[in-house]
Structure formats: C-alpha cells, structure tokens
Amino acid sequence: MKESKLCKIVKKTERVPGLFDMELYAPEAAREAVPGQFVHIMCPSFENIFLRRPISICDAKDDCLRIVFEVRGKGTYSLSRCQVGDEVDVLAPLGRGFEISRERYRRPLIVGGGIGIFPLYALAKQYQGSAEVFFGFRDQSRVVMEEEFRAVSKELTVMTDDGSNGNKGFATAPLEERLKAGEGDIIYACGPMPMLRIVKRLAEEYKVKAQVSLEQRMGCGIGACLTCSCETVFPGTWKYQRVCLNGPVFWADEVTLHD
Ligand SMILES: Cc1cc2nc3c(=O)[nH]c(=O)nc-3n(C[C@H](O)[C@H](O)[C@H](O)COP(=O)(O)OP(=O)(O)OC[C@H]3O[C@@H](n4cnc5c(N)ncnc54)[C@H](O)[C@@H]3O)c2cc1C
Ligand code: FES
Known part of the structure; x- marks a missing residue:
C-alpha cells in the first residue's frame, strides 16, 4: 500500500481570489506521476480536524508536484492558509x-x-x-492559466458563460464544430457533470474515443471505503467501480454518468 509522505510547500501563489497554485517538494511522486492522477492531501484544519482532500496533479517536474485548487469548504480553506516552508502530509500519486x-x-x-x-x-x-484545447469558465474572473495552456497547445479556445472573456457559451460548442469538421481522434475531458455527459454523447455520435475524469467526493482515496463509487457499464449489465482506484479517468463508454 502507498505510504503518505510529509512534503514541504516550496511555492504558493493566489492566482485569482480564492484560487491557489502550490508546489510541493515530492521527488518520488513527481517521478512516478502521470497526467490525470491526483494527490490526497491532509488539510490541517483550524479546528484541529484533519481532512484529506483529493486534488489533481497539475504538473510534475523538478522534483515537485504542482496543484491548483479553489477554496470550497473547510479542507481547501485550511490548505490555503499553509505557507511556503510548511509541511503537508500527502498520498501520491493516486x-x-x-x-x-x-x-x-x-x-x-x-x-x-x-x-x-x-x-x-x-x-x-x-x-x-x-492538442486542440477548449475551455469553459463561469466568467472572466475565473479564467486562469490561459497563457500556459496556449504555450503547450496547437490552439486554445476559451468560452465563458457570460461572454466576458472569449466567446459566450459552453466549451462543448466549439468542440462539436471540430468533430463535425472531421477533426479529433480522441477527446479528453474534465469538468462539471453536464459537460462530461455532452462529451460522452458527442463521442458516441461522432464515433471518437473519449476519456472523462470524474470528480467524486472521496473518503480514503485508496479503494477501501466505497465513498467514491460510480456506476460503470459491464457486458450486459453494470457494476460499481471506485473513482479513486479505477479512475478518476474512465473511458466515456465505460461510465453511465447519471443525473
Ligand atoms: C480526483 C479529484 C480531483 C480534484 N482536483 C481538483 C483540483 O485540481 N482543483 C480543485 O480546486 N478541486 C479539485 N477537486 C475537488 C476538491 O477535491 C474539492 O473541492 C474539495 O474536496 C472540497 O473540500 P473542502 O473540505 O474544501 O469542502 P467541503 O466542505 O468538503 O465541500 C464544499 C463544497 O464542495 C463540494 N465538493 C466537495 N468535494 C467535492 C468533489 N470531489 N467534487 C466536487 N465538489 C465537491 C461539496 O459538495 C460542497 O458544496 C478534485 C476532486 C477529485 C475527486
Ligand atoms: S474514496 Fe474510499 S474507496 Fe474511493
């Protein structure tokens, strides 16, 4: 079983209010990590409650794991209060x-x-x-990493729900245009469930392979508690799989993605 490690925070930036970019010194995990994996990180709560929370590995280089997270509740708030030089307990890569x-x-x-x-x-x-990249954000205030993505992509299209940055609408609209034009031999998606459902439908319609990364609430993060179960298709029937262990990345035709 994977053991947790104490990792020093070597960099911390607040990108936009409430959204933090952190680098953790974790040489072994950084060498092992592949895109799509996550860290399960102990968030030292101000109430002396210790919570582990799953955060995706945004990048792994120079012996460090980079994570970018939004403050949502108690766990991510307490993590955002940690400073450069503090050590956090990390299980990774998972x-x-x-x-x-x-x-x-x-x-x-x-x-x-x-x-x-x-x-x-x-x-x-x-x-x-x-890779051609399509992003959707609520509004201009939430748009981050635009230049970084542009630098590593063939093309980046940014959409916002209200049109305050890029075009107005959902990221799946320009994605469908590319599929209609016969582009794309695989789709990779991560985002809210309605977006993943559209991606699954488009992949079926245009007969393109697709992988979706699910963000399920988690408990243990290592396959022991079943908190993160999701329904997956199994020949002729269905079965539950654990997002933390069998995912978070699944083939789109593998998962049912119910409402
Ligand atoms: C595999 C995986 C990768 C993730 N990667 C990132 C990431 O890179 N950056 C990032 O900002 N967040 C990421 N998340 C979401 C992050 O784990 C949650 O926002 C966090 O656990 C909330 O904890 P909290 O204690 O701050 O809030 P809580 O008090 O536990 O919850 C606050 C609010 O967030 C919602 N919430 C809690 N957990 C999740 C979840 N897993 N998915 C969606 N909503 C949730 C709750 O329903 C509630 O409304 C990821 C989740 C998973 C499962
Ligand atoms: S979080 Fe415990 S089994 Fe997945």
Missing part, C-alpha cells in the same frame, strides 16, 4: 491517469471546465503542441 499515445492519437481534443482544467495541463504538455 488513481488511474489518461491514456496517452502520440503515435495512436495525432489529433487530440481536450475539453475542460472550471477547476477541471488543472489535470489537463500535464496532459496537453505530453502532446507537445498537437
């Missing part, structure tokens, strides 16, 4: 990452929404400029 092949997939399409864009950075980097 889960199944994306299937990546520059030989098999020459025209990858990547789609992300909100906090779902972060695991897609290491993925886009692996494709060395051949």
Whole structure:
C-alpha cells in the first residue's frame, strides 16, 4: 500500500481570489506521476480536524508536484492558509491517469471546465503542441492559466458563460464544430457533470474515443471505503467501480454518468 509522505510547500501563489497554485517538494511522486492522477492531501484544519482532500496533479517536474485548487469548504480553506516552508502530509500519486499515445492519437481534443482544467495541463504538455484545447469558465474572473495552456497547445479556445472573456457559451460548442469538421481522434475531458455527459454523447455520435475524469467526493482515496463509487457499464449489465482506484479517468463508454 502507498505510504503518505510529509512534503514541504516550496511555492504558493493566489492566482485569482480564492484560487491557489502550490508546489510541493515530492521527488518520488513527481517521478512516478502521470497526467490525470491526483494527490490526497491532509488539510490541517483550524479546528484541529484533519481532512484529506483529493486534488489533481497539475504538473510534475523538478522534483515537485504542482496543484491548483479553489477554496470550497473547510479542507481547501485550511490548505490555503499553509505557507511556503510548511509541511503537508500527502498520498501520491493516486488513481488511474489518461491514456496517452502520440503515435495512436495525432489529433487530440481536450475539453475542460472550471477547476477541471488543472489535470489537463500535464496532459496537453505530453502532446507537445498537437492538442486542440477548449475551455469553459463561469466568467472572466475565473479564467486562469490561459497563457500556459496556449504555450503547450496547437490552439486554445476559451468560452465563458457570460461572454466576458472569449466567446459566450459552453466549451462543448466549439468542440462539436471540430468533430463535425472531421477533426479529433480522441477527446479528453474534465469538468462539471453536464459537460462530461455532452462529451460522452458527442463521442458516441461522432464515433471518437473519449476519456472523462470524474470528480467524486472521496473518503480514503485508496479503494477501501466505497465513498467514491460510480456506476460503470459491464457486458450486459453494470457494476460499481471506485473513482479513486479505477479512475478518476474512465473511458466515456465505460461510465453511465447519471443525473
Ligand atoms: C480526483 C479529484 C480531483 C480534484 N482536483 C481538483 C483540483 O485540481 N482543483 C480543485 O480546486 N478541486 C479539485 N477537486 C475537488 C476538491 O477535491 C474539492 O473541492 C474539495 O474536496 C472540497 O473540500 P473542502 O473540505 O474544501 O469542502 P467541503 O466542505 O468538503 O465541500 C464544499 C463544497 O464542495 C463540494 N465538493 C466537495 N468535494 C467535492 C468533489 N470531489 N467534487 C466536487 N465538489 C465537491 C461539496 O459538495 C460542497 O458544496 C478534485 C476532486 C477529485 C475527486
Ligand atoms: S474514496 Fe474510499 S474507496 Fe474511493
């Protein structure tokens, strides 16, 4: 079983209010990590409650794991209060990452929404400029990492719900345009459930392979508690799988993605 490690925070930036970019010194995990995997990190609460929370690995380089997270509740708030030099207890890397092949997939399409864009950075980097990327954000105030993604992608299209940055609408609209034009031999997606459902439908309609990364609430993070179960298709029937262990990345035709 994977053991947790104390990792020093070596960098911390607040990108936009409530959204933190952190680098953790974790040489072994950084060497082992593949895009799509996550860390289960102990968030030292101000109430002396210790909570582990799953956060995607945004990048792994120079012996460090980079994570970018939004403050949502108690766990992420207490993590955001940690400072450079503090040590945090980290289990990493966990889960199944994306299937990546520059030989098999020459025209990858990547789609992300909100906090779902972060695991897609290491993925886009692996494709060395051949991936087209489509992002959706609520509004201009939540748009982050635009230049970083542009630098590692063939093209980046940013959409916002209110049109305050880029075009107005959802990221799946320009994605569908590319599929209609016959582009894309694989789609990778991470974001809110309605976005993942559209990606699953488009993949079926245009007969393109797709992988989706699920953000399920988690308990143990290592397959022991079943908190993170999701329904998956099994020949002729269905079965539950654990997002922390069998995912978070699944083939789109593998998961049912119910409302
Ligand atoms: C595999 C995985 C990767 C993730 N990667 C990132 C990341 O890169 N950056 C990032 O900002 N967040 C990420 N998340 C979401 C993050 O784990 C939650 O926001 C966090 O656990 C909330 O904890 P909290 O104690 O701050 O809030 P809580 O008090 O536990 O909850 C606050 C609010 O957040 C919602 N919430 C809690 N857990 C989740 C979850 N897993 N998914 C969606 N909503 C949730 C709750 O329903 C509630 O509304 C990821 C989640 C998973 C499962
Ligand atoms: S979080 Fe415990 S089994 Fe997945």
